[in-house]
Amino acid sequence: MGGLAGEEQHPGTLPVQHMGAGDHAFLCYDGEAPGWDVLAAFVWAGLVRGEKVIVLGPPHLGESEVRARLQEAPGLPAASGWERAQLELSSMRELILPQRRFTADRQWRRIVEETEAARVEGFSGLRAYIDMGWVADLGAGLDMMMDRERRAGHLFTDGFYSEICAYDRRRFPEPVLEAMCRAHPRNLLPRLGQLRCLHGNGTLRVIGEADLATAPRFAEALAALFRDSGASGVVTVDLRRTGFLSAACADELVRRIARAAAGRPVRVRCSAGHALLLRRLGADPARLEVTG
Known part of the structure; x- marks a missing residue:
């Protein structure tokens, strides 16, 4: 559609x-x-x-x-x-x-x-x-x-x-x-299971379902975020309107953060459930802003 x-x-x-x-x-x-x-x-x-x-x-x-x-x-x-x-x-x-x-x-x-x-x-x-x-x-x-x-x-x-x-x-x-x-x-979103990624001003808003079917789009959006944000400035991944977050997509996010330049400020805004998954996959808790 x-x-x-x-x-x-x-x-x-x-x-x-x-x-x-x-x-x-x-x-x-x-x-x-x-x-x-x-x-x-x-x-x-x-x-x-x-x-x-x-x-x-x-x-x-x-x-x-x-x-x-x-x-x-x-x-x-x-x-x-x-x-x-x-x-x-x-x-x-x-x-x-x-x-x-x-x-x-x-x-x-x-x-x-x-x-x-x-x-x-x-x-x-x-x-x-x-x-x-x-x-x-x-x-x-x-x-x-x-x-x-x-x-x-x-x-x-x-x-x-x-x-x-x-x-x-x-x-x-x-x-x-x-x-x-x-x-x-x-x-x-017009259907369940969809993913929409809104990107601008160093922030990626992930809306919908980040699962097996939408994993390629999620990975592409993360790559664009870190590529287009330049060498400095805060990078934000906003998961507050994300429904299901698969382990594979969460792992992709954790690896992207780890590959970011040393000392570069990266933050993830997310629910307590998503934060728990990200921490278990090795995310630095200091980078997670838990809401809700």
Whole structure:
């Protein structure tokens, strides 16, 4: 899948597994249906955290089709969510009832109502997956939709509500997708198992999965970092948005650091789990900045 120009350097790019409470995320996908692995991971994480989860799927898919796809995905059985009324399948048409015409204010009021209901019912949060196919389905204008996306920040201020806005790239003009990518604080990798390496100003940000399949890209990004950073200056490898880090990729990083010029400042920002792996492979603990 070809990427949007704005995606490559979006400062809030992350895998769906790293979405936090209160995040408002952009997802761009290809195909007849959304990235089911991303949707399933979003749903399962919400169920595990005790959140209410609402899925507003593509309008051309019926509830039974969405339910079947979720049940086929690996992870926590979807039935456990439905049985407890924790997982709800809906649509934008249903959400804005009894109104039939979409307005941002009407949608916001309904989301606030759903948020308050989730609090009363004892859920730890509310998360929604909204396929933006509703725009054409309801005959809403793109300008109205874009205005809603840009002014929705108040929904997320207290960290209780989080949302993915999923755009089928075939249904929206490229300039609209670019603008909406920029308008969202978070930009999701379109599939699980992907790796994106953002490189600039002596820092390499490793986003996604550094595993057997993506090891060549990881190695190339490390080589470029140390090659392009010159003979001096701090070199930073940021693993804070890295999911799985394989032993092979971790070893590649440790060896790159060891080959750096003596006394050259190199630091790795990472989780405690990644730090433990790197230390076991011989990384100098002084170079590791543990967060989270």
